Amino acid sequence: MEFIAFVIAAAVAYQALKGYRLSKERTLLYLHFSFVLIGAGLLVDGLSSIVVLLSQFHRGFVVLYALGYTINFIAQLIAYGLLVFAYLQQTRNISAQFAATAVVSALFFERNAFAELILIFLLVYITAHTAMNYSVSKATNSMLVFGAFASLTIAHFFFLMFILVPIFFPLAHIAQLLGFLLLLGMLLRVNQPS
């Protein structure tokens, strides 16, 4: 599932880079780096999981899994922080430096429920922004992006709940995959021949 999500994240990053090259719009550059980080994090997490599975959960390799998860977590934290920063740059309703400081501060937390909550907080902000965008534009592509971030928020909520109830783990992965598939749908619609 991580590898499918990685490919879709890379495709979104590529599309954002193409857009930046054409328009020199900085928000598209932030979007590009954001999805590069999301993709890289997913790739590292996926690879570390495969190594652990191949090692048949050898104790030495289980540490690798934790490392992969942590790298993925930090990558996502920076990525979503960057997206929030991009939205703040556009609206400019609060100081962008404040947002950057908040994201950097969040990096000092180790993997725990509180740090996961910061990630959910960032995703809720992005989801709210994409929901407002959809409510204004009523465009299908905006709805797909809103659906994608809503799914990713739910996925992270399930990852948080997984600490308490194991059944949430597969549900979180399904929600995450659904989020990336919705982004793929948007990409295909954008690039369909006119």
Add this chain to the structure above:
Amino acid sequence: MIPGEPGSSTKPVSKYRSQFRIYVDVMQVIQREKNQAKPTRILYGANLSHDRLIKYLEELKSLGVIQESGTEDKVYSLTQKGIEFMNNFKKVESFASAFGFRI
């Protein structure tokens, strides 16, 4: 590729129109006029003063995305490069607006 003008962080977004956006607005007017637009139509359509219109038309011509025809009554049309640029721009605009970003 048409160069864009990076926005200043101090100027309000709603009032600021980048050089890139003006290029696109001019080209959109030409496209709307079935690829045969007179300067007056572009002037009103892209909301430009006469001096700025001349400046931007010259720049777009030098970039090879529009061409001028006619001797007395000048008419502007998009070149193949200009048509391709507009097709790419529509995709980028659609992608950016899906995320709620303005170009």
